[in-house]
Amino acid sequence: MSEAIYVNNVYKVFGKSNKPIWMRLRVNMSGKNGGKSSFSSGNTTPKSSVAHSQRVVAVDHLSFSVAEGEIFGVLGPNGSGKSTLIRLISTLLLPDGGDIQVFGYDVVKQPMQVQRLINRVSVEASFFKKLSPMENLVYGARLYGMSGSEIRRRVEEILGRLGLERRSIHAPMEQMSRGMQQKVAIARALLSRPRLLLLDEPTTGLDPRSKREVQTVIRELNQQHGTTILLTTHDMLEADQLCERIAIIDGGRIVALDTPQALKGAIGSNGHEPTLEDVFIELTGKELVKEDEAE
Amino acid sequence: MSVLVHELKATYAFVERNANLIKRYWSWELVWLVYSIANSLSVSFIGLGMERLDGGQAINGRYLVLYLVVGTLVWRYLSMIFYWITDIIGMERWEGTIEYTLMAPIRRLTHMAGQTLFAVVYSLLFTGVILLLTVLLFEIDMRNANLLGGAIMLIAGSLSFIGVGIMGSILPMLFPERGSQMTHVIIALLLLVSGVYYPVEVLPGVLQKLAVFSPATYVLDGTREALLNGIPSLQLWQYIWPTLLMGTLAIPIGLWIFKQAELYAKRTGKLHRNG
Numbered sequence: 001m002s003e004a005i006y007v008n009n010v011y012k013v014f015g016k017s018n019k020p021i022w023m024r025l026r027v028n029m030s031g032k033n034g035g036k037s038s039f040s041s042g043n044t045t046p047k048s049s050v051a052h053s054q055r056v057v058a059v060d061h062l063s064f065s066v067a068e069g070e071i072f073g074v075l076g077p078n079g080s081g082k083s084t085l086i087r088l089i090s091t092l093l094l095p096d097g098g099d100i101q102v103f104g105y106d107v108v109k110q111p112m113q114v115q116r117l118i119n120r121v122s123v124e125a126s127f128f129k130k131l132s133p134m135e136n137l138v139y140g141a142r143l144y145g146m147s148g149s150e151i152r153r154r155v156e157e158i159l160g161r162l163g164l165e166r167r168s169i170h171a172p173m174e175q176m177s178r179g180m181q182q183k184v185a186i187a188r189a190l191l192s193r194p195r196l197l198l199l200d201e202p203t204t205g206l207d208p209r210s211k212r213e214v215q216t217v218i219r220e221l222n223q224q225h226g227t228t229i230l231l232t233t234h235d236m237l238e239a240d241q242l243c244e245r246i247a248i249i250d251g252g253r254i255v256a257l258d259t260p261q262a263l264k265g266a267i268g269s270n271g272h273e274p275t276l277e278d279v280f281i282e283l284t285g286k287e288l289v290k291e292d293e294a295e
Numbered sequence: 296m297s298v299l300v301h302e303l304k305a306t307y308a309f310v311e312r313n314a315n316l317i318k319r320y321w322s323w324e325l326v327w328l329v330y331s332i333a334n335s336l337s338v339s340f341i342g343l344g345m346e347r348l349d350g351g352q353a354i355n356g357r358y359l360v361l362y363l364v365v366g367t368l369v370w371r372y373l374s375m376i377f378y379w380i381t382d383i384i385g386m387e388r389w390e391g392t393i394e395y396t397l398m399a400p401i402r403r404l405t406h407m408a409g410q411t412l413f414a415v416v417y418s419l420l421f422t423g424v425i426l427l428l429t430v431l432l433f434e435i436d437m438r439n440a441n442l443l444g445g446a447i448m449l450i451a452g453s454l455s456f457i458g459v460g461i462m463g464s465i466l467p468m469l470f471p472e473r474g475s476q477m478t479h480v481i482i483a484l485l486l487l488v489s490g491v492y493y494p495v496e497v498l499p500g501v502l503q504k505l506a507v508f509s510p511a512t513y514v515l516d517g518t519r520e521a522l523l524n525g526i527p528s529l530q531l532w533q534y535i536w537p538t539l540l541m542g543t544l545a546i547p548i549g550l551w552i553f554k555q556a557e558l559y560a561k562r563t564g565k566l567h568r569n570g
Contacts, residue, residue: 012562014563058548087394091398092394092397092566093564112400115400124393126390126392128312128390128393129390130316130319130320131312131315135312137317139311139315142304142307142308143308143400143401144306145400172319
């Protein structure tokens with residue numbers, strides 16, 4: 001089976017630099033500082049993170065791969081690097097070191113080829129608030145080369161499947177609940193028929209029914225169309241039910257990566273059948289943030 | 296061919312989206328139109344005011360009104376184009392859609408083209424409404440005006456302002472909190488040195504030298520020659536070529552600067568939402 005995502009030793013740091021802006025603007029076209037990054041490409045502590053205390057290592061030498069057609073989960077608390085990882089894969093951030101490939105295309109050197117194959121749903125449903133779902137989705141789909149009549153037909157079909165009322169399709173987004181907005185965000189991602197769907201906490205803040213509907217769509221998309229899915233979530237049950245493999249990350253590093261069963265089997269039962277939450281606490285010494293905190 | 300069709304569809308996406316936004320924000324656009332009309336009229340009345348203060352001796356109030364009307368309208372048109380283009384990142388950041396637009400598989404040139412096409416068409420319509428009302432109110436005689444020449448000057452001037460706008464659009468990208476406000480500095484400096492409400496000859500020597508580098512200087516001079524003095528279009532070439540040259544240089548330079556700024560923003564994580 002071919003690889004949908006290949007992540008090799010990827011590193012990303014944020015924070016203020018001592019260099020003036022004109023020095024920082026002199027970027028190498030490869031986007032990786034031409035391999036002259038002040039950060040080591042190995043697993044050693046980067047010099048800059050020591051020199052500049054304001055710097056935060058968001059992704060710390062991550063390596064993993066996701067097979068085509070797989071649902072791959074990434075579990076981690078807030079600030080663990082989940083969203084940074086998704087932004088790196090979706091070409092919105094440039095790594096400071098390492099390589100990321102999507103279906104064989106390098107996200108830094110071939111961003112356009114990668115962008116044609118992916119789409120993304122983030123935790124915030126990001127839309128033009130005054131525009132209707134239809135207007136927002138037509139705009140989004142045109143950027144992926146779709147034509148108006150095709151878009152309108154598919155919008156009605158997808159939103160209907162997601163349980164959105166027909167009359168809501170033409171009302172401004174700002175009048176919709178957060179759950180409904182999130183469904184429109186999922187519809188936007190599905191419209192372009194991506195081979196890889198990046199879901200960054202897509203069900204956070206949804207009511208139980210909406211959450212189930214979204215999870216059903218994710219499963220259908222994967223089973224019927226073979227779409228590869230990278231899912232980050234706080235919801236242990238969701239990860240357990242949907243994902244074939246799960247990476248647990250903490251402080252930008254992978255602390256465990258396996259199937260849900262294997263992860264649960266790796267820790268002691270302690271009188272009850274272990275859950276993914278038990279696994280997480282065991283491996284990181286921390287508790288995952290509760291859903292209402294995540295909002 | 297399919298790539299071209301894809302990019303054309305994407306160009307239209309920005310035009311259609313902006314038209315939809317105008318439709319949804321129609322009350323704000325109406326307020327802005329009323330403000331712009333009042334502003335243009337207020338400046339234009341200075342012409343009649345000066346004639347009254349002078350006692351009708353040396354100042355030709357009608358000529359001065361037309362001089363100021365041309366200044367306000369040309370400036371309204373050029374500054375609208377500038378702001379629509381500089382807002383290419385700012386509006387997306389405010390609405391929260393910036394990441395979705397910038398991860399779409401389209402060339403940045405296509406993105407710019409869509410925003411620019413809408414900016415030019417909408418600014419022409421907006422300015423046209425103000426022109427119509429001003430002409431009616433001041434009973435301006437446009438029979439000797441070279442309207443075609445005036446339009447040619449505006450279109451030629453658009454190119455250079457598109458380039459300046461693209462350069463200015465990096466400010467909201469590099470400075471998420473205050474970048475949009477920073478773009479006002481560019482337009483204020485151009486307003487100062489370009490002779491919008493006065494001939495550049497009244498400026499101090501240093502500012503007059505700067506006026507040479509402002510495309511608006513040539514657009515205003517050329518448009519005034521066409522509308523006030525009725526100079527034939529061919530004779531406007533002396534005003535057209537500098538603006539075309541500036542546009543030819545400013546657009547590719549602007550696109551290059553934008554590309555560098557986008558790479559910088561992607562390295563430092565500045566492509567996040569604000570609103």
